[in-house]
Amino acid sequence: MTEREQYTPGPASGAQLRKDGEKWALILVRELRHTPEKVWQALTDPAHLHEWAPFDADGTLGKVGAAVKLTTVGAPTPQVSETTVTRADAPKVLEYNWGDMNIRWELEAVSGGTRLTLWQTIDRRYSAMGAAGWHICFDVLDRLLSGTPIGRIVAGDAFQFGWPRLVAEYTQQFGIETPNWSPRAAPKS
Numbered sequence: 001m002t003e004r005e006q007y008t009p010g011p012a013s014g015a016q017l018r019k020d021g022e023k024w025a026l027i028l029v030r031e032l033r034h035t036p037e038k039v040w041q042a043l044t045d046p047a048h049l050h051e052w053a054p055f056d057a058d059g060t061l062g063k064v065g066a067a068v069k070l071t072t073v074g075a076p077t078p079q080v081s082e083t084t085v086t087r088a089d090a091p092k093v094l095e096y097n098w099g100d101m102n103i104r105w106e107l108e109a110v111s112g113g114t115r116l117t118l119w120q121t122i123d124r125r126y127s128a129m130g131a132a133g134w135h136i137c138f139d140v141l142d143r144l145l146s147g148t149p150i151g152r153i154v155a156g157d158a159f160q161f162g163w164p165r166l167v168a169e170y171t172q173q174f175g176i177e178t179p180n181w182s183p184r185a186a187p188k189s
Helices: 036-044 046-052 124-145 155-161 163-174
Strands: 015-020 023-032 055-057 067-072 080-084 087-089 093-098 101-110 113-122
Touching (some): 015 124, 015 163, 036 046, 036 093, 036 113, 046 124, 124 163, 155 163
Antiparallel strands (some): 015 023, 055 067, 067 080
């Protein structure tokens, strides 16, 4: 059995939902055993993003003012969002938007690696789905940076790797109701 086939995400953890003005923010925190510089490269370099993120980027996200197209992976019809990087303080803070969602990555050097925090504005109803998708993406990222890549797991593929269970766990943690969704529908990351 391959590393990918053996992958099962751990229990829902490291996420919270917070009211942020008129919007909601999904906040996910993950400790990675890698330097902030290595994590920064994975967050900004298109080749690295292609290995773990729920979107492909047609350029680097590591420079303020960079205009980049982000294309959602695994959607029945590719969804392309044009974004401009609004903050890129390497290797500490990265900000841009993805469609109508604001994304902020914070990297903090900690003993043994990096504390990675993702802030994403989100429709509260979809927050558990988003948390579950990012949970799996973070697991894939960690394996990629450790030199044991298992390949990107997004959209419909995530159903085979515990996404529905994670959605249920995050739904309970956040105390929300999620919209009805079909197992054939692609999860939102």
